[in-house]
Amino acid sequence: xxxxxxxxxxxxxxxxxxxxxxxxxxxxxxxxxxxxxxxxxxxxxxxxxxxxxxxxxxxxxxxxxxxxxxxxxxxxxxxxxxxxxxxxxxxxxxxxxxxxxxxxxxxxxxxxxxxxxxxxxxxxxxxxxxxxxxxxxxxxxxxxxxxxxxxxxxxxxxxxxxxxxxxxxxxxxxxxxxxxxxxxxxxxxxxxxxxxxxxxxxxxxxxxxxxxxxxxxxxxxxxxxxxxxx
Numbered sequence: 001x002x003x004x005x006x007x008x009x010x011x012x013x014x015x016x017x018x019x020x021x022x023x024x025x026x027x028x029x030x031x032x033x034x035x036x037x038x039x040x041x042x043x044x045x046x047x048x049x050x051x052x053x054x055x056x057x058x059x060x061x062x063x064x065x066x067x068x069x070x071x072x073x074x075x076x077x078x079x080x081x082x083x084x085x086x087x088x089x090x091x092x093x094x095x096x097x098x099x100x101x102x103x104x105x106x107x108x109x110x111x112x113x114x115x116x117x118x119x120x121x122x123x124x125x126x127x128x129x130x131x132x133x134x135x136x137x138x139x140x141x142x143x144x145x146x147x148x149x150x151x152x153x154x155x156x157x158x159x160x161x162x163x164x165x166x167x168x169x170x171x172x173x174x175x176x177x178x179x180x181x182x183x184x185x186x187x188x189x190x191x192x193x194x195x196x197x198x199x200x201x202x203x204x205x206x207x208x209x210x211x212x213x214x215x216x217x218x219x220x221x222x223x224x225x226x227x228x229x230x
Contacts, residue, residue: 001024001025001026001046001047001115001155001158001159001176001177002025002026002027002028002043002044002045002046002175002176002177002178002179003020003025003026003027003028003045003046003047003048003049003111004027004028004029004030004036004039004040004043004045004047004048004049005017005020005027005028005029005030005048005049006029006030006032006033006035006036006040006048006049006050006051006054006059006062007029007030007031007049007051007054007077008031008032008051008053008054008055009051010031013029013031016049016077016104016107017029019104019108020108023108023138023151024138024151024152024154024155025155026155026176026177026178026179026182027179028043028045028179028180031055032054032055032056032057033054033055033056033057033058033059033061033062034056034057035056036048036050036054036057036062037057037062037065037066039180040062040066040070040072041065041066041069041070043175043180044072044172044175044176045072046072046073046115046118046176047072047073047074047075047111047114047115047118048066048072048073048074048075049075049077049107049111050062050063050074050075050076050077050094051076051077051078052076052078052080052085052089053078053079053080059076059078060088060089060092063076063089063092063093063094064092064093066093067092067093071118072118073095073096073114073115073117073118074093074094074095074096075094075095075096075097075098075107075110075111075114076089076094076096076097076098077098077100077102077107078097078098078099078100079099079100080099081099081100086099095114095117096110096113096114098110109136112124112135112136115135115162116135116162119162119163121162124136126161126162126164128161128164128204128215128216129204130142130143130144131147131200131201131204133157133158133161135158138154138158139154140154140157140200142199142200142201147199147200148199149196149199150195152177152188152192153192153195153196153199155176155177156173156177156192156193156196157196157200159173159176159177160205160213160214160215161215164215164216165214165215165216166214167208167211167212167213167214168212168213168214169211169212170189170212170213172212173189173212173213174189193205193207193213
């Protein structure tokens with residue numbers, strides 16, 4: 001999953017971004033509201049962590065502008081801790097509000113909940129045939145046995161599971177799993193698909209040639225040709 005962190009305090013921004021990366025997220029960051037708004041409206045994010053007291057464009061103004069065109073889940077992270085501040089932030093379009101100082105586990109839990117809800121998923125446990133994906137523990141089991149996945153492989157499986165039954169294009173996969181510094185022209189998607197099939201079964205991910213990938217369960221057959229997705 002891909003997250004944008006908009007925070008003007010450099011040490012805190014680095015801390016949050018690094019902690020998210022260590023938990024398997026692709027992360028972009030911005031030090032002010034102007035850059036934050038540009039990135040939030042240029043790329044597709046699964047969630048945005050937004051400070052309110054930002055230079056150039058305030059967090060509230062960024063949020064109001066963003067909501068004209070985007071429904072990206074937004075978690076406000078702010079030292080403004082009064083009830084009117086929280087009410088204003090939520091009324092302006094934020095999906096959640098967390099007051100500084102905060103704990104990283106709570107931040108992660110709130111982001112997981114926002115991402116699940118935005119995908120129409122209320123539970124942390126998702127099942128596709130004999131494969132179970134637990135977004136709380138970020139683990140995958142097959143027939144009750146744990147499967148060892150890399151952080152990127154897990155993120156790939158989670159993305160497809162959250163969109164079970166929906167076609168996910170190669171472009172969407174790059175938008176959600178890779179940050180702005182990754183090479184979108186590489187063959188990383190095909191490599192990950194191949195590795196995941198080796199671990200979860202060749203029929204777990206179905207390739208729709210020229211369109212993308214989908215997981216549907218029920219042992220749907222896969223097209224092993226990984227070329228030409230868009």
